[in-house]
Amino acid sequence: MARSSRAIRRIGILTGGGDCPGLNAVIRAVAKSAMNVHGVEVFGIRDAFRGFVEGDGKLLGYGDVSGILTQGGTILGTSNKHNPFHFPVVRKKVSHLHLALGGEVRNEDATPVFRDMTRALLANARRWRLDACVLLGGDGTMNIGMKLSTLGLPVVGVPKTIDNDLAETDVTFGYDTAVACVTDAVDRIHSTAMSHHRVMVIETMGRYAGWIALKAGVAGGGDIILIPEIPYDLGKVVSKVTERSKTGRRFSIVVVAEGARPKKGTMTVERTVADSHDPIRLGGVGAKLADDIEKASGLETRYTILGHLQRGGCPTAYDRALATRFGHHAMALVAAGRFGRMVCLKGDAVTSVPIAKAVARLKLVPRNHPLIQAAKALGTSFGV
Numbered sequence: 001m002a003r004s005s006r007a008i009r010r011i012g013i014l015t016g017g018g019d020c021p022g023l024n025a026v027i028r029a030v031a032k033s034a035m036n037v038h039g040v041e042v043f044g045i046r047d048a049f050r051g052f053v054e055g056d057g058k059l060l061g062y063g064d065v066s067g068i069l070t071q072g073g074t075i076l077g078t079s080n081k082h083n084p085f086h087f088p089v090v091r092k093k094v095s096h097l098h099l100a101l102g103g104e105v106r107n108e109d110a111t112p113v114f115r116d117m118t119r120a121l122l123a124n125a126r127r128w129r130l131d132a133c134v135l136l137g138g139d140g141t142m143n144i145g146m147k148l149s150t151l152g153l154p155v156v157g158v159p160k161t162i163d164n165d166l167a168e169t170d171v172t173f174g175y176d177t178a179v180a181c182v183t184d185a186v187d188r189i190h191s192t193a194m195s196h197h198r199v200m201v202i203e204t205m206g207r208y209a210g211w212i213a214l215k216a217g218v219a220g221g222g223d224i225i226l227i228p229e230i231p232y233d234l235g236k237v238v239s240k241v242t243e244r245s246k247t248g249r250r251f252s253i254v255v256v257a258e259g260a261r262p263k264k265g266t267m268t269v270e271r272t273v274a275d276s277h278d279p280i281r282l283g284g285v286g287a288k289l290a291d292d293i294e295k296a297s298g299l300e301t302r303y304t305i306l307g308h309l310q311r312g313g314c315p316t317a318y319d320r321a322l323a324t325r326f327g328h329h330a331m332a333l334v335a336a337g338r339f340g341r342m343v344c345l346k347g348d349a350v351t352s353v354p355i356a357k358a359v360a361r362l363k364l365v366p367r368n369h370p371l372i373q374a375a376k377a378l379g380t381s382f383g384v
């Protein structure tokens with residue numbers, strides 16, 4: 001989108017998609033830069049596009065954004081279900097006979113229907129007198145932001161996801177904290193694996209990209225690392241744990257990303273969430289793999305699913321600093337009228353790219369990534 005000719009007096013800010021450590025640090029950086037440097041007011045929109053469509057938000061004061069640098073989660077709330085172009089509107093399904101007999105309207109009677117609610121969203125933007133919006137989110141939020149900017153809403157994006165799978169940025173904030181959390185878990189599992197002489201499978205997040213499993217697997221000294229980008233051969237996994245056991249290393253650590261799949265198989269889907277813009281929820285590959293390994297090798301095997309633990313807690317120092325730079329840069333883009341862009345990290349520089357470029361593809365782990373090469377040289381198996 002072209003440079004704005006209007007002066008920016010007030011911006012909206014929202015956090016969309018799954019939460020991650022560092023969101024509050026970005027909110028703080030955007031808001032403090034806006035207030036201190038640019039004399040711009042900041043309006044916080046609650047629960048992402050849910051609040052934008054339903055008119056739920058408030059003007060943020062300095063006190064709202066003080067003391068939140070180190071807090072996990074998001075003070076604004078988030079949602080990965082409310083796409084304004086395909087917005088779930090609840091329609092109650094209740095029969096008159098049911099009501100006549102004294103029945104109540106229960107939640108399970110409600111089925112969502114989906115509507116384009118962008119007119120309501122744009123009306124709220126006008127009502128709140130927003131000159132621009134800063135959107136903190138992953139590919140889903142960026143896609144929505146790009147479409148909203150074509151409808152005339154000036155937006156700037158800030159890339160967030162623990163999965164680190166957004167293209168056009170070397171790293172997203174939240175990823176480093178998730179890696180630290182998983183590495184700590186692998187360390188803890190290591191000691192119990194050694195004591196009991198077991199195979200321990202640790203399932204991490206990472207739907208389509210295995211960045212978390214790869215980095216934490218290497219940092220935690222995992223013996224086998226399985227990621228979505230490299231479909232595994234169960235036979236190779238079993239021979240690795242068997243060989244370790246026979247040569248006196250009587251335990252093995254397997255780090256598996258939730259999106260990993262066997263060569264001739266599919267991803268393990270836990271459930272689908274109909275009203276989400278990415279409806280598939282993965283989970284369970286760790287349990288399946290542990291069962292397969294135990295049956296094929298005869299070695300006692302346990303599994304642990306780390307799940308949402310990876311998204312919680314205080315951001316690491318790296319994520320706090322990155323989030324601060326990202327938020328500050330996002331506000332500079334807004335002030336310069338450079339809309340339709342996403343902040344990104346390239347090498348040591350914080351810069352920006354068109355949002356359209358960032359959402360054009362996912363950033364997957366290349367099969368020849370230096371970390372994979374180093375791990376392989378040290379004897380780590382990738383199940384192939």
Ligand code: F6P
Pocket residue numbers: 018080138161162163205206207258281282311
């Ligand atoms: O995109 C981040 C992510 O953490 C994925 O790795 C995971 O599959 C998903 O979010 C889980 O989302 P939810 O909060 O809906 O369970």
